[in-house]
Amino acid sequence: MEDILCTRKEKTLERIGLNRWGLTEEQSRKFSEVQLEDDYSRHSRRALEKLLPHLKDGLTYPEAVQKAYPGRNTGIVAVDELPPLDKWGTVRNPIVERSLTELRHLVNALIRRYGKPPRSGSSWRAT
Secondary structure, eight states, X not given: OHHHHHOOOHHHHHXXXXXXXXXXXXHHHHHHTOOOOTTOOSSOHHHHHHHHHHHHTTOOHHHHHHHXXXXXXXXXXXXXXXXXXXXXXXXXXXXXXXXXXXXXXXXHHHHHHHOOOOOTTSOOOOO
């Protein structure tokens, strides 16, 4: 992460991927093309060090998180449709509340028509 944030040239990132991280040439090329949002990281360096070996082994991100942090409950429960806004907590801005309600109606209509999209890692096409 720090390498991506601190290195501006793609060729330098490719070399870092090859030499420091032991990536293949193809992986290093892809690594050098990664773009991150400014001033943002979802994980600390320590967390990334725990996750990276599992990702290198070919696990998906959710699988890597489960391996690195066994027993961690994400608290995410699959539902058939999005629940009403009052289940999410309070929203103080009436415009945001109305927008979220309309979005919920749209998403639920799409789910009813096309079905739920599959979990990450597989493609989904509306027919």
